[in-house]
Amino acid sequence: MKYDINKILELLPHRYPFLLVDRIEDLVLTDDLVEVTGIKNVTINEPFFQGHFPDEPVMPGVLVIESMGQVAAVLLKLYTEIKENERRLVYVTSIDKVKFRRPVKPGDQLKTVATLVKRRGNNFKFKFRATIDGDLAAEGMMGCVVSSGLTLKPEA
Template identity: 50%
Template sequence: MSSTNIAPIDIRGIMELLPHRYPFLLVDRVLEFEPLVSIRAIKNVTANEPFFQGHFPGYPLMPGVLIIEALAQTAGLLLLMSKPKEELRNKLFLFTGLERVKFRRQVVPGDQLELDMVHVKNKMNVWKMDGTAKVNGNLVTEASLSGAFVDREQV
């Protein structure tokens, strides 16, 4: 994945783009980005994550659905970073579909999720992307995601 001249984006920059907040903001940093092509981001998984209290006591595992959510947020960042801000005023990017999901390994406290999304195609307002989540280069999760921009007033 190649990057453009845009420097890494930290949590403050991510919070300017995504509406998510603690405890549901699941992307910590954007490392690489090529507009409308690809993005690489990370999520640092710590023992302090609130979901570990119940999933599972004594054997903490990051829920697979939250790994998918981290990929969906990364996909949203790819599009939000690619489009002019004025075009996105009063818009939200909502997750609309999920296909070909596979969970390969467990994610535990101390892991760093490497989140990669690649734009596959778009038709009108629906965007499709393929993504992977890895830990130390080992595949954890893969999925194809779709989403659409909607007016905030419609939500």
């Protein structure tokens, strides 16, 4: 299953310059596997490259993590029972074992695979792998909660 930027804009509250996923390439929702693959096309026009670093532009690691989280948020919006007009947000609750293996630079296509490894109510744990042309760029684990309003308290 593939989703373009228009569908992503329907699912996520993020907007430029903080929308860090351009399309969903694959979505698997089975009893055995819940996984999503998302793409971020990194261009020299990204505002963060103005200061990070002007002579050697590198995407900040925290934004690589944010991109991975947004890919997971798309999956959660499609996977959980969220009604179409219901206001639910996905919040990051933990980041574990993150390792950056190579820098992300202008012209790169960051491909993130987020695999659901655990669910308890509205709390979710994902394993991430982000690659560029098949080379590992970043990996780690992320916890998320689906909530309404501006609270980290999960819904019953």
